[in-house]
Amino acid sequence: MATITLERTEQQADIFSRPQSKVAETVLQLTDVAKTYDKQTMILRNIDVALHKGEFVSIIGKSGAGKSTLLRCVNRMIEPTSGEIVFDGQNITHLKKKELRKQRAKIGMIFQHYNLVSRLTVFENVLHGRFGYKSTLQGVLGLYTEEEKQLALTILEKLGMQEHIYKRCDQLSGGQKQRVGIARALVQEPTLLLCDEPIASLDPNASKIIMDHLKEISQSMGITVLVNLHQVDVAMKYSDRIIGLSHGTKVFDDVPSRLSQFAIRDIYGTDVDELITE
């Protein structure tokens, strides 16, 4: 029994204070990715993106610019029409189902609407993040090891959710639900975290808590975070780098300080002042 406690501290050390390497290795490389639904309209065209370890990158753009599609092309929830996706040194563009599953397990994803199973407890929802590492039967029967449970608990505690582990998710507030969503992604022990409009349904207070957690995750755990945002000011405040999308094309890719009024006009076709009053 004592071993569990020991292992937990080891794990904790491993996950929360992983030393960040100075030489930034490339975690994700998108090359010339394009997506069309029919032959005429290009949702995405010629997207080249490279993400490095521990980097916090935001994608901004108008709704309909292709932000969600781009994010979902990374883990092939949406199949890109052409282009290459290299994740963690492996080309995953043409991986078969089973191999793809293995890679997806290493990519956490959080959503605007949290996407939790509402009648299950917080604890169960978080453990769902382990399915990618399990056989179908283990997952269906809900067989988790004590180590996995400890990992889930440690993460929940870290996110300030220790009070609520046995609550059903439909009894939580929006901000709490999103923290469960983050915990579910972290329990995957991911290399990359994809966040699709994580704060679009939250009030300013809850938004700040969520963004702070995401920033913390990228800094102290060395996990690369890729976030879709529609608030330019939030993107400026938190990101190491900002990618601007307009009509499916990348029109900006640089540090926030270089995001000038002109660049914003390129992305949104409007002034930043108008955006804020929106």
Next chain:
Amino acid sequence: MEALPSLPNVAMKNGRIQIKKQTKATIVMRIVLWTLFAMTVIGPFLLDYGEIDWAEALSLTLGNLQMMFLQPAFNQITFGTAMMQIGITLALAFLATVLGAVISFFLAAFSARNLSPAWLANIIIASNSFVRAVPTVLWVLIFAIVAGLGAIACVLGMMLHTIAYLTKAYAESFEELDEGTIEALKASGANWWHIVWHAVIPQSSSYIISWTFLRFETNYDVAVAMGAAAAAGGIGFELFMASSFYYDLHEVGMITYCALVVAILLEMISIRIKRHYLGKA
């Protein structure tokens, strides 16, 4: 040293961390599922099967089904007669639905919690569940004793169930009406009928239309059944004659196809209406 989870409120059982807590809901759910499972497994052994040659019955069934569905044909009746009989079945269903809907509307207004006193609502709800508990075919047969077998018994029997069903559906949509609206109308001096006519009907008309058509769809099915079981006429009666009197499987198949086409058409319309008015898939 005893292994303790890091958090004070973590439940342990046999040295393992629990990922959910037993609640009343989970316990009831488990009991219900096990009970149904047990009854399903044990149930078949409690029935009296009498003498049956399984192999023969199954091969006979397959042969019969093949004759019915792959070689359908009209022999005793013509296509025209069949269409006529389907028309009669639809007419029976229509009458039961329209009469039932009119009566249900008033009963629903009297049984909606926000429009009527509780005692009146309770009386209506109780008598409706009594009506619902008796199968339609029994109602039709009971009416037939007084009114004679035919359209009257059939329509009235079906109407009773229509009323029980629609009153509940209408009343539920009436109850969704905002309390504030009713209060505002009352404050401006509107009487009960004004409220029903100007607030309740406009607000719930789309629900009323969807539910009523859905019931018409159901009533078509019921009308086919009543034709067969209570000799009330229509396509159901022809089906009964073909199968139990002439033993003509080809015709049974053909009639089934005709009834099926109409039923699928009604279902498609019903789904359209529901999508159009309630915005649901």
Next chain:
Amino acid sequence: MTGTQFLRKKKWTMTIVFIILIALTYGSAALTQFNLIDGLASIPATIAWMFSNLIPTAASFENLPKVLGRLWETIILAIVASTTAAICALLFAMLGAQTTQVNRFFGVTARFIASVFRNIPVVAWALILVISFGHHILTGYFALFFSTFGFLVRMFIETIDEASSDGVEALTASGATYFQMVVKGVLPDTLPQMLSWVFYMIETNIRSATLVGILTGTGIGYLFDLYYKNLDYAMLGLITILIIVIVFFIEFTSNSVRRAIS
């Protein structure tokens, strides 16, 4: 269009709809030789008749064991038909629902098969099956099974598609397999509603079993038909009361369960 014009147009539409409905009602009444006045008059007459004739007598209570035996048969039949149909319906609903379908072809096929089973009236099944199985309990079972199956597939598909597909997306994104996604992502949120439909079908099937019983000579329907033809109204009263009691009991159970698991 101005406001008054709009209101006038709406009024016109309403009037036309009403005229069509009244015309259809008259047409239907003429076609079926239904007489509204006679019909309405026979309602009080029937109620009066029920209260004076449908009363069980001491003699009819002597037949109670026989009736209870048949009723028991009907209840078991209704439950077994509902639960077995529910299991098959669950598989088809998984294939047919937008959220969980494996591919479009299976989806359309599953929905089509269910639609055919649902729309062939239960009496048609009974009459078709009675030819090969005879007056046998299996006739009743299969007739109820087929129609319940068709109905439950439709309701389960609606239940799955109405519960949000969000959880499904999250599980797929984290590398879960299809069955993990279905069992852990879809079932927990939809099972209570599905169970509630199964209870509804058990209740409906008790009533349908009476109908099927009349046609196939099984269960409580057979007894009702027998006494009906012998004009033994006291026995009819007893049978009717017992059916009411059973349906009430199931309704009560399903309401309490629904409340407890919601």
